[in-house]
Amino acid sequence: MQSLIQDLRYAIRQLMKSPGFTAIAVLSLALAIGANTTIFSFANQMLFVTLGVPHPEQLRMLTLRGDEHMLIHALGTDGSIGARENEVDGFAYPVYRELRQRNSVLNDIVAVSDTPGVNITVDGEPRARTAELVSGNFYNQMQLRPELGRGILPSDDGPLGSGSVAVLSDRLWHSAFGGSRDVLGKTIRVNMTPVTIVGVNPPAYTGATAGSPSAPEIFLPLSMVPILQPQKGEMDPTGPNLWWLQLFARAKPGIKDDVAQTALDVAFNAAVHASIAVDKDDTVPHLVLKDGSRGDTYELSQVVKPLYLLLGFSGLVLLLACANIANLMLARATARQREMGVRFALGATRARVVRQLLTESLLLSVLGGAGGLLLGYTGRNLVPWLMSTGWSSGELAVPFDWRVFAFSAAITLCTGILFGLAPAWRASRAQLNATLKESSQSASRRRRTLSGKAIVGFQVALSTLLVVSAAFFVRTIYNLNTVSPGFDAHDLTLFSISLPQSRYPAPLDLSAYHRIEEAVAAVPGVEGVTAASMPLVAGWMMQMNLHIDGNDSQALKKSAASNLAMRDAVGGTFFSTMSIPILAGRALNEQDTETSPKVAVVNEALARKFFPNANPIGRRVRTSDDPKDPAPWVEIVGICGNTHYQNLREDLLPIYFEPYRQQKELGTATYAVRSSLSPNRLLPSLRRTLQQIDPDLPITEVRTQQQEIDSTMQQERMFASLTAGFGVLALALACVGVYGIMAYTVSQRTNEIGIRLALGAAREHVRAMVLRETVWLAGAGVVIGLALTMALTHLIASMLYGLKPYDPATLGGSMLVLLLVAVLAGFIPAHRASRVDPIEALRNE
Numbered sequence: 001m002q003s004l005i006q007d008l009r010y011a012i013r014q015l016m017k018s019p020g021f022t023a024i025a026v027l028s029l030a031l032a033i034g035a036n037t038t039i040f041s042f043a044n045q046m047l048f049v050t051l052g053v054p055h056p057e058q059l060r061m062l063t064l065r066g067d068e069h070m071l072i073h074a075l076g077t078d079g080s081i082g083a084r085e086n087e088v089d090g091f092a093y094p095v096y097r098e099l100r101q102r103n104s105v106l107n108d109i110v111a112v113s114d115t116p117g118v119n120i121t122v123d124g125e126p127r128a129r130t131a132e133l134v135s136g137n138f139y140n141q142m143q144l145r146p147e148l149g150r151g152i153l154p155s156d157d158g159p160l161g162s163g164s165v166a167v168l169s170d171r172l173w174h175s176a177f178g179g180s181r182d183v184l185g186k187t188i189r190v191n192m193t194p195v196t197i198v199g200v201n202p203p204a205y206t207g208a209t210a211g212s213p214s215a216p217e218i219f220l221p222l223s224m225v226p227i228l229q230p231q232k233g234e235m236d237p238t239g240p241n242l243w244w245l246q247l248f249a250r251a252k253p254g255i256k257d258d259v260a261q262t263a264l265d266v267a268f269n270a271a272v273h274a275s276i277a278v279d280k281d282d283t284v285p286h287l288v289l290k291d292g293s294r295g296d297t298y299e300l301s302q303v304v305k306p307l308y309l310l311l312g313f314s315g316l317v318l319l320l321a322c323a324n325i326a327n328l329m330l331a332r333a334t335a336r337q338r339e340m341g342v343r344f345a346l347g348a349t350r351a352r353v354v355r356q357l358l359t360e361s362l363l364l365s366v367l368g369g370a371g372g373l374l375l376g377y378t379g380r381n382l383v384p385w386l387m388s389t390g391w392s393s394g395e396l397a398v399p400f401d402w403r404v405f406a407f408s409a410a411i412t413l414c415t416g417i418l419f420g421l422a423p424a425w426r427a428s429r430a431q432l433n434a435t436l437k438e439s440s441q442s443a444s445r446r447r448r449t450l451s452g453k454a455i456v457g458f459q460v461a462l463s464t465l466l467v468v469s470a471a472f473f474v475r476t477i478y479n480l481n482t483v484s485p486g487f488d489a490h491d492l493t494l495f496s497i498s499l500p501q502s503r504y505p506a507p508l509d510l511s512a513y514h515r516i517e518e519a520v521a522a523v524p525g526v527e528g529v530t531a532a533s534m535p536l537v538a539g540w541m542m543q544m545n546l547h548i549d550g551n552d553s554q555a556l557k558k559s560a561a562s563n564l565a566m567r568d569a570v571g572g573t574f575f576s577t578m579s580i581p582i583l584a585g586r587a588l589n590e591q592d593t594e595t596s597p598k599v600a601v602v603n604e605a606l607a608r609k610f611f612p613n614a615n616p617i618g619r620r621v622r623t624s625d626d627p628k629d630p631a632p633w634v635e636i637v638g639i640c641g642n643t644h645y646q647n648l649r650e651d652l653l654p655i656y657f658e659p660y661r662q663q664k665e666l667g668t669a670t671y672a673v674r675s676s677l678s679p680n681r682l683l684p685s686l687r688r689t690l691q692q693i694d695p696d697l698p699i700t701e702v703r704t705q706q707q708e709i710d711s712t713m714q715q716e717r718m719f720a721s722l723t724a725g726f727g728v729l730a731l732a733l734a735c736v737g738v739y740g741i742m743a744y745t746v747s748q749r750t751n752e753i754g755i756r757l758a759l760g761a762a763r764e765h766v767r768a769m770v771l772r773e774t775v776w777l778a779g780a781g782v783v784i785g786l787a788l789t790m791a792l793t794h795l796i797a798s799m800l801y802g803l804k805p806y807d808p809a810t811l812g813g814s815m816l817v818l819l820l821v822a823v824l825a826g827f828i829p830a831h832r833a834s835r836v837d838p839i840e841a842l843r844n845e
Contacts, residue, residue, distance in 0.1 A: 003352075004359075011360040021332065022364070024736060025325045029368020029415060030375060031729055032314075032321035037376025037408045039314045039722075042383040043307045044407075045398045050293045052204030054143040055250075059292030060106060060257070062247040062264070063089045066285030071278055088285075089296055090243035093225075098271035099247075105260040106249035110142065111135040112208045113245050114216055115228060119500055119698055121189040122176045126698035128498065129172065131190070132207055132216035133225055136163075141250060148173075149184045149199030156221040160238055163221035166195045170203040172217040190218065191500035192696055193227050208246060209295040227502055240276040248292050261289040306715060309795065310383075313466060313726050318415065320462050320733045326419035327455045327737055329361065331744045354424045361420020362413070369412025376408060386718040452741045457781040459737040460818065463730040464785020465792070468814045470720075470727030472793075472800055475810055477720040479802030480713050485537050486643030486652075488579035491527075492705035493679045494535060495686065497697060498668040506665035507594065513669045514661060516693060517571055520673060523685045528577035528674040531660060533569040534645075535670040536578070537709045541646045542567045546656065548610060549620035549633055565606055566645045566653050567623070569660035575601070575640060577674050585617040585638030592659040599659065601638040606654030623656070634658065647712040649801055672705065679704060719799065731821050734781075738825040742774055746833045758838040767834040774826030775819065782818050786811060 015022045050056040064070075065087050091099070091111070100109045115131045136157025138144075144151060146167060156163040168176075168183070177183045186197050206215035220228070222245075225237045237244060251257070268287040278284060343353055380398045497516065499509045513531055520529045534540050545563040572590040575582060583604060592599055600621070607616045620633040642652040660666050675682055679702055690697055703711075710717070746753070753766055793805030803810060 007356050007359040008363065010356065011363045014360055015363065018332070021328060022367075025328060025364050026367045026371060028321040028324055028733060028736070029365060030371030032318040033369055033372025033408060033411055033415070034375025034379065035726065035729070036311075036314045036318050036411055037372055037404060038379045038382055039307075039310050040407050041376060041380040041398050041400065041404050043311055044401070044403050046303055046307055048403065049210045051142075051208065051210050051295050052202065052206060056293040058250045059248055060251055060260075061089065061290045061292035061296065062091070062109070062249070063087060063288045063290055064091075064268075064285040065288050066283055069281060069283045070285040071272070071276065071282035087288075088243060089246055089298065091245045091247050092240050092243045092276070093238045093245060094240050094275035095243075095268070095271050096245050096247060098275050099264075099268055102267035102271055103249070103264065104267075105255050105263045106252055108137050108141050109247050109249045110138045111222055111245040111247055112138060113222075114207070114209075116214070118218070118228060119189075119191050119498065119696065120218060121192075121696050124695070126696050127176075128496075128698045128700035129217040130214055131218045131220055131228070133220050133222045133228075135222045142248075144205060145202070146199035147202045148181060149197075151199055152219065152221050157223045160223050161226045163223040164193060164195045164227075165198045165221065166190065167199040167201055167219040168197060169201050169206070169215065169217040169219070171215070173200045189696065190220065190224075191228050192503045193224075193500075195220070195224075207295070208248070209297070210293075229501065246296055248295075257289050261287065264289065303715075306719065306799070310719075310722060313469065313723060316462050316466055317726050317729055317733075318411065320459055320466075320730055322415050322419040323455050323459050323462075324733045324737050324740075325364065326422055327452055327459075328740055329419060329423040330452055330455070331740065332423070357424035358417070358420050361424070362416035365412050365416030365420075368415070369408060372412070373405070373408045376404065380404075383718060383722070386721055387714045452744065453777055456734075456737045456741045456777060457784065459734050460778050460781025460822065461785035461788060463727075463734040464782050464814065464818055465789050466723070466730040467727045467818060468786070468789045468811060469796065470723040471810045471814045472796060472803070472805070472807075473716065473720040473723045475803055475807075476799070476801045477713065477716045480648050480716060483644070483648040485648065485709060486580065486641060487536065489705040489709060491674055491676055492578075493673045493675060493682055493702070494670055494705055494708055495673075495699045495702045496668055496670045497690070497699065499697070503694075509666055510594065510661055510663065512693075513666055514571075516669075516690065517671065519689045519693060520671060520686060521573075523682075523689055525675045525677045525682065525685070526673055527676070528573055529671060530571035530574040530577040531666075531669045531671050532571065532574060533660060533663075533666055533669065534567070535672070535708060536568075537644050537647060537705075537712060538670075539646060539712045544623045544656065546610060547622045549622070564654075565610075566655045568645075568655060568657050569663050569666065570657050571660060574657065577672055578643075580643060581641040583639045583641060584615075585636075587638055587640070588657065588659050593661050596662075598632050598634040598662055599637045600634045601640050601657045602636055603640050603652075603655045603657075604642045605652045606656060607639050609654045621656075648709065670701075716799070716801070731818070734818070735821050735825040738774060738778060738822050739828065741777070742770060742826045742829040743832070745773070746770060746829045749833075750836060753833050753836045754838040757836060763834040766836075767830045770830035770833050771823060771826055774822055774830070778819055778822030778826075782815050785818075786815065 051059065053059075096109070096111050103109055111134070113133045115133055118129060118131045120127050120129050134152055136152060136154035139146075139151030139153070147170060149167070151167055152163075152165065156165050166188070173179060173183060177186075183197050183200065187194050188197065189195070201219065229237050236242060251260070265287040269284050272278065272284050340353060344350075377400055380400055384398060497513070499512055501509065504512050517529055517531050520526060534542055543564050544567045546565050570588065571577075572588050572592055574580075575587040582601075585601070588599065588601055602610075602616060610616070610621075611619065616636045616639065619636050621636065622633050640657070643655070644650060645653050645655055660669070673682065673686075683699070683702055687699055690699055756766060757763070789811075790806065797805045
């Protein structure tokens with residue numbers, strides 16, 4: 001221990017004697033470790049954090065797997081069965097009840113479902129929040145103990161329509177009630193229905209999906225679903241058609257998962273036949289047990305590949321920093337060869353010298369790791385901020401837990417050993433007699449220079465990979481920003497309203513939405529307003545199969561992609577408000593009401609797909625999947641210009657626009673308001689107008705149309721921002737590496753340069769000689785880096801837009817930037833070499 005303390009004291013003195021070297025090394029490491037810690041903090045939240053309940057590893061999630069003919073034709077929890085390649089995690093309510101009774105291989109099955117957009121009124125102030133409906137056995141089976149009060153009990157989950165109690169999230173408890181313990185027993189209104197607060201969840205529990213950016217804020221009994229969603233027919237949540245419940249259960253001790261899955265599959269098949277009429281053409285899917293420790297991870301699985309790419313990029317930055325410091329320490333080791341020779345002459349062992357030098361390396365890494373940990377802690381929410389919409393109520397916050405600390409500590413120790421081992425080994429192999437001679441610097445000059453140049457070439461190659469990747473993502477976001485959405489996105493403010501069906505059952509919801517539209521149109525400063533079921537370029541989608549009257553070749557087939565078209569229910573002033581041109585016929589108008597003939601406007605892409613070489617105006621279509629459905633035929637009255645529908649990446653899709661006033665119901669409506677006023681100036685007037693209609697209705701998700709469009713490019717913006725930062729850091733590290741090796745090379749060749757100048761060499765020739773060596777060194781690294789990049793571009797090909805992975809402009813531009821930076825880094829040593837005084841150089845020799 002005494003010798004270790006001596007090593008540490010000596011290491012501190014050595015680092016203090018070289019403040020420039022120490023500052024560069026610590027800063028490089030801090031930035032690299034900070035970048036890795038930031039990315040790992042987010043990846044930890046997305047990929048590894050489990051549900052905030054005791055023993056989450058015991059949880060199993062019930063899912064279904066079938067073929068294209070499986071009987072589930074209604075919505076799954078993700079909105080589309082096809083999105084999961086015939087896998088769903090949703091169960092119908094009657095099937096859940098039946099399966100729960102037949103289960104004998106797992107502990108009691110619990111049901112849960114998120115319900116976005118419920119209206120909560122607290123002390124007269126309405127607000128929109130996400131609710132989570134849970135079965136009465138949920139808190140007991142999940143072993144979830146509320147922070148305050150009690151959870152939802154089986155007695156709360158009684159007959160459908162009962163159970164008017166609620167448990168708050170810790171976040172809502174503090175934001176709406178200031179964390180007051182008097183909250184128990186208070187009454188709030190949820191979708192106009194009075195409910196009593198009976199408990200507050202612990203902060204660790206944020207819903208049945210770990211790491212979700214939209215955590216629910218109020219928890220209600222499953223029996224309240226008819227009050228929250230009083231829908232009938234196919235969309236009745238208590239009926240057999242809507243598969244919407246997620247099911248979980250804890251494993252029973254001694255029963256293996258494969259045995260439990262086989263038994264449950266049989267029970268599920270029996271439950272389906274006992275509660276649903278199965279047609280002869282339908283197949284019953286198989287029940288599959290999955291790990292339920294993280295809840296439903298389908299949405300989060302979409303970011304797995306991008307996260308691993310980001311972890312790889314940040315790891316390359318760390319490797320660059322280590323290579324940079326290793327190069328600098330090799331130079332220091334060469335300069336300290338005489339010191340090592342003296343140590344050996346005085347009896348020091350090679351192990352003792354290696355330990356001393358490794359102590360210096362580890363001290364550097366600890367200093368850099370401390371700085372990186374601080375940067376990682378303060379920047380842990382950087383990635384969620386880059387991916388946030390800016391108007392959502394529940395944004396993801398990344399906590400700093402022990403995994404992140406352990407990750408940072410491991411990186412710190414590994415980097416110290418990584419960049420310190422080679423210099424320590426080199427110093428320990430020094431020859432005693434050679435190092436004590438006055439001219440000993442020549443002993444390892446060539447080997448030192450070659451190894452240093454190899455490290456710099458490696459740095460330039462890694463920098464090339466990072467810079468090219470950054471250029472690809474920056475160009476992708478630039479290309480997306482130049483895409484026209486097909487309408488005028490300027491001066492458009494969007495907001496959403498969801499009418500509770502308990503107060504506004506269909507068709508009262510349609511008349512209420514139209515009344516809101518008229519009231520907003522009268523607000524001073526409003527130039528136009530329209531409502532829509534699907535806001536354009538918002539990441540949302542509603543598709544349908546289209547029948548053409550009198551055209552048998554367009555007969556509907558389930559899941560036939562050739563008959564698919566996008567759908568949007570809009571207001572009468574939609575096309576004028578959005579500035580979408582009408583190419584033929586007429587637009588929808590205020591005369592297209594509930595009692596008028598059914599009409600629709602189609603875009604140019606739909607006309608070209610379904611009516612090639614024909615005029616669609618006047619033709620009749622229908623959207624029902626059932627030929628026996630009495631739904632009326634709809635007449636096409638106009639053709640509009642093409643617009644992007646879901647995002648700017650997609651091709652121009654066929655879109656079918658219909659008046660929302662001619663629908664059976666609307667659900668949530670998004671209003672687009674055209675005004676030169678900013679949303680902040682417009683919002684108070686909109687709130688006052690809406691309160692005059694219904695004081696319990698909140699205005700939610702207020703944003704501009706451009707913000708909505710930008711939100712569909714969050715992943716691209718995140719990658720462009722982070723990889724650009726990585727690229728700049730890589731350039732800086734490569735610049736330091738090139739400068740360091742060329743400065744060292746010049747210092748080692750001072751005598752040679754002096755002789756050249758004494759024999760008549762021009763100073764500009766000496767400068768060119770050093771710069772030429774710099775270009776060759778950087779060029780070799782760039783070539784290797786480009787080859788490595790071309791071999792790995794298939795990993796990011798699907799994330800690019802408007803360019804190929806081998807785009808010559810991007811590759812050539814990146815190469816020029818790297819070479820230019822290398823030349824600038826080598827110019828100072830080259831200039832210094834050309835200013836050498838021959839007399840002084842020869843006198844030193």
